[in-house]
Amino acid sequence: MDFDLDAFLARLQETLVHWAEGFAAWLPHLVAGLALAVVFWMIAKLAHRTARRVLARSRLHAEAQTLFARFVRFAVLVAGLMITLSVLQLDKTVTSLLAGAGVVGLALGLAFQSLAANFIGGVGLSLRRPFGSGDVIESNGIVGTAEEVALRTTTVRTFDGKKVMIPNKKLDEEILTNHSDTRERRAELRCGVGYAEDLEEVERVVKTALEAVENRIEGKPIEVFFESFGDSAIVFRAHVWFDYVAQRNVLVVQHQMIVAIKKAFDREGITIPFPIRTLDFGIEGGKTLADVWPRGTNGAAPKERAHVEARDASS
Numbered sequence: 001m002d003f004d005l006d007a008f009l010a011r012l013q014e015t016l017v018h019w020a021e022g023f024a025a026w027l028p029h030l031v032a033g034l035a036l037a038v039v040f041w042m043i044a045k046l047a048h049r050t051a052r053r054v055l056a057r058s059r060l061h062a063e064a065q066t067l068f069a070r071f072v073r074f075a076v077l078v079a080g081l082m083i084t085l086s087v088l089q090l091d092k093t094v095t096s097l098l099a100g101a102g103v104v105g106l107a108l109g110l111a112f113q114s115l116a117a118n119f120i121g122g123v124g125l126s127l128r129r130p131f132g133s134g135d136v137i138e139s140n141g142i143v144g145t146a147e148e149v150a151l152r153t154t155t156v157r158t159f160d161g162k163k164v165m166i167p168n169k170k171l172d173e174e175i176l177t178n179h180s181d182t183r184e185r186r187a188e189l190r191c192g193v194g195y196a197e198d199l200e201e202v203e204r205v206v207k208t209a210l211e212a213v214e215n216r217i218e219g220k221p222i223e224v225f226f227e228s229f230g231d232s233a234i235v236f237r238a239h240v241w242f243d244y245v246a247q248r249n250v251l252v253v254q255h256q257m258i259v260a261i262k263k264a265f266d267r268e269g270i271t272i273p274f275p276i277r278t279l280d281f282g283i284e285g286g287k288t289l290a291d292v293w294p295r296g297t298n299g300a301a302p303k304e305r306a307h308v309e310a311r312d313a314s315s
Helices: 005-056 062-087 090-110 115-126 168-173 199-210 247-268
Strands: 138-139 144-149 155-156 163-165 184-193 223-229 236-241 276-280 310-313
Touching: 005 062, 090 247, 115 155, 115 168, 144 163, 163 168, 199 223, 199 236, 199 247, 223 247, 236 247, 236 276
Parallel strands: none
Antiparallel strands: 138 144, 144 155, 155 163, 184 236, 223 236, 276 310
16 A cells, blocks of 8 residues: 555644644643742742741741641642643643542551641640640659650650650640649648647647748648548648749658658657557457466477467557
8 A cells, every 4th residue: 555645744734733723722721820820839938928927926836837837838839739720721630639639648647647646636735735845744654844845746854854755646635734834832741640639739730830831822821631530640631832933842842841840749749659559469368478478497388379369559
């Protein structure tokens, strides 16, 4: 079969003319799309700067501010891309991109769900601000000073100098105690006195002794409550409100309470009893060891076995 060059050239010319006409018809859309792309790029930069200025006046920490500002810029760019593709009459491309983004997002969510959970926890902590850097917090069995609140973890320095990284998901879900939230703290001390003591006099002595506690809040009364009859003593608890500055203040106040009460009791002759145990030898009780185990000249014990009973006695 002979090759018809004239027919080939005619068809090629027809195709090129069709392409040229199509490009000429599509050219306004291309120009409009490029213009929209430039406009949305400028809008994204402006939105990013505006978001940074607005967030700088918020309570979010620096990393969260950067993240939200970048998210705003990314959202504007994505919206501009979708609109530009629509103007370029690439609607099928837009649909494919959205479907692909959904699949990729689902895959990433399943693969990095722990990372995402800590990230969301960090965002939640940034918004709620239950504590800040320098606060003494307690959570997940860890007590220490919060040093850095990042988006995924929070760094806590324990009182013995250890550096602990707690995932933000744990802080967001578990019980969290902020010991630095208020400067007014209450110290509590439990003690006991003998059954023979005058309880009203004990209460007066304790309250007088605790007036000298360091950093005590004058407007808060010192409280003494007798709470139970113990095995060897009547137990009471004393409350003192003090001005909290650092965690060391808690130990200092407890130390001073113990020293003050002990000195006051010694001065007033008030007894802090220790547990007393009385031993009764013999089945019926009330017998001494010599009664149930008499020794002869050779020091030998009798053949009968001594029954020993022990009972606790109150002071």
